[in-house]
């Protein structure tokens with residue numbers, strides 16, 4: 001059985017201003033729709049020092065910048081639903 005995956009979402013001041021609060025609110029619903037809610041843990045972080053590119057998300061050692069709800073949906077689909085484990 002594969003261990004839980006993590007999504008790190010910056011909730012620093014600038015990212016929050018650019019929408020990370022809404023992303024955090026929407027994430028459970030996005031994960032639930034893809035039936036992976038129990039496999040993913042969402043971690044709110046402080047500033048990642050990429051403020052001008054926020055909201056920023058880290059998943060699988062990759063930094064994603066200017067993340068929108070749609071982009072987040074794509075990240076989740078690509079990362080989790082193509083994994084055959």
Ligand code: FES
Nearest residue numbers: 012015048050051
């Ligand atoms: S506030 Fe998110 S990277 Fe700085």
